[in-house]
Amino acid sequence: MSKAAEIDIASVSKVYGTITAVHAISLKIPAGAYCCFLGPSGCGKTSTLRMIAGHETISSGDIRLGNIVVTDFPPAKRGTAMMFQSYALFPHLDLVDNVAFSLKMKGMNKDERRAKALDMLKLMQMEAYASRRPAQLSGGQQQRVALARALITDPEALLLDEPLSALDPFLKIRMRAELKRLQKTLGITFVHVTHSQEEAMALADVIVVMNDGRIEQAATPRQIFEHPATAFVARFMGDHNVLSGRVTSNEDDVLTMTVAHGQSFSVRGRGRQVGEPVDIGIRTDRVRLEPAADKSLGFNGVVSNVEYRGATLKITIIGAGSDDFTVITSNDDASARSIAIGDAVSLSWAQEDVILLGRMSA
Numbered sequence: 001m002s003k004a005a006e007i008d009i010a011s012v013s014k015v016y017g018t019i020t021a022v023h024a025i026s027l028k029i030p031a032g033a034y035c036c037f038l039g040p041s042g043c044g045k046t047s048t049l050r051m052i053a054g055h056e057t058i059s060s061g062d063i064r065l066g067n068i069v070v071t072d073f074p075p076a077k078r079g080t081a082m083m084f085q086s087y088a089l090f091p092h093l094d095l096v097d098n099v100a101f102s103l104k105m106k107g108m109n110k111d112e113r114r115a116k117a118l119d120m121l122k123l124m125q126m127e128a129y130a131s132r133r134p135a136q137l138s139g140g141q142q143q144r145v146a147l148a149r150a151l152i153t154d155p156e157a158l159l160l161d162e163p164l165s166a167l168d169p170f171l172k173i174r175m176r177a178e179l180k181r182l183q184k185t186l187g188i189t190f191v192h193v194t195h196s197q198e199e200a201m202a203l204a205d206v207i208v209v210m211n212d213g214r215i216e217q218a219a220t221p222r223q224i225f226e227h228p229a230t231a232f233v234a235r236f237m238g239d240h241n242v243l244s245g246r247v248t249s250n251e252d253d254v255l256t257m258t259v260a261h262g263q264s265f266s267v268r269g270r271g272r273q274v275g276e277p278v279d280i281g282i283r284t285d286r287v288r289l290e291p292a293a294d295k296s297l298g299f300n301g302v303v304s305n306v307e308y309r310g311a312t313l314k315i316t317i318i319g320a321g322s323d324d325f326t327v328i329t330s331n332d333d334a335s336a337r338s339i340a341i342g343d344a345v346s347l348s349w350a351q352e353d354v355i356l357l358g359r360m361s362a
């Protein structure tokens with residue numbers, strides 16, 4: 001296998017007619033990293049992946065793979081390989097010929113390319129199926145063949161567009177583990193597009209959260225979850241409450257914000273102007289069901305829903321201008337277990353658990 005390459009995306013945009021799908025994004029994906037592009041439908045993640053692959057032209061900006069600017073290179077000359085969502089296997093060819101196809105295009109002789117294809121099928125633990133056609137395989141097996149076919153070109157980076165979306169939930173989790181193991185074994189850069197937070201958290205060294213053609217945050221899963229940069233990231237990753245209001249004071253590193261119906265909350269942070277809009281995040285598992293000693297670190301609300309989730313309870317509360325403020329608490333907590341819809345509850349949290357969220361500039 002060849003060495004992994006850093007992918008450097010420098011101020012890259014994608015314009016389709018009147019639609020700007022990707023707005024001058026810049027990002028360096030370290031060599032050998034497992035990178036997941038994550039975001040809602042239409043945020044520009046597939047366009048970005050296809051521009052890295054060379055399947056889509058770059059409207060402006062440059063993409064570099066290792067030291068080489070590949071912006072104007074055709075896909076086969078970039079040192080990348082792409083695995084498509086549909087796997088795109090040839091139905092009339094057996095697995096060996098499917099995997100060997102790109103080597104045939106390169107003019108490699110039959111014995112040599114079939115030997116290489118068989119080696120690749122072995123790596124995927126698919127050699128026992130070598131003479132079958134794709135239709136005679138399960139979804140997970142087809143995916144392994146598609147991976148073998150992408151990897152036979154010895155790429156520096158493997159690009160995967162929603163690779164797990166066609167699989168059932170059990171197989172999805174198994175293949176997820178296999179992808180991660182394969183990436184560690186090969187040591188090459190993987191770039192994987194997904195709309196699943198769970199998938200990105202499980203796989204990625206670096207998660208790139210996209211929204212509306214822009215990068216909201218690019219960081220490790222832990223950083224993204226524990227320190228979401230923006231209200232969008234906090235909401236999209238889930239397990240965070242976001243309260244929105246306006247700054248009423250910002251002194252000595254503590255900012256006070258007031259939500260629409262008048263309640264005030266404090267958060268550590270500086271550099272915001274009085275009157276400007278602001279969002280704070282509070283993790284759902286850090287909210288306590290007890291009155292706040294400091295009124296700016298909690299509120300009183302009314303329970304609108306209680307969900308039993310096995311080890312935990314999910315309690316939804318109306319208050320502080322929110323109608324779905326969420327508390328996740330242990331189901332071992334007897335007082336939490338007695339909470340019912342319609343109950344008045346007092347909530348509180350520690351100052352260190354409040355996150356001052358940023359806003360993207362358009």
Ligand SMILES: Nc1ncnc2c1ncn2[C@@H]1O[C@H](COP(=O)(O)OP(=O)(O)OP(=O)(O)O)[C@@H](O)[C@H]1O
Nearest residue numbers: 016019021039040041042043044045046047048195
């Ligand atoms: N060939 C095209 N022509 C015109 N507009 C396009 C084209 N491809 C994508 N778009 C638009 O560009 C935007 C970004 O699309 P893209 O496929 O990159 O998003 P995505 O985040 O991958 O979404 P999904 O998860 O639904 O695949 C969308 O508004 C989409 O409608």
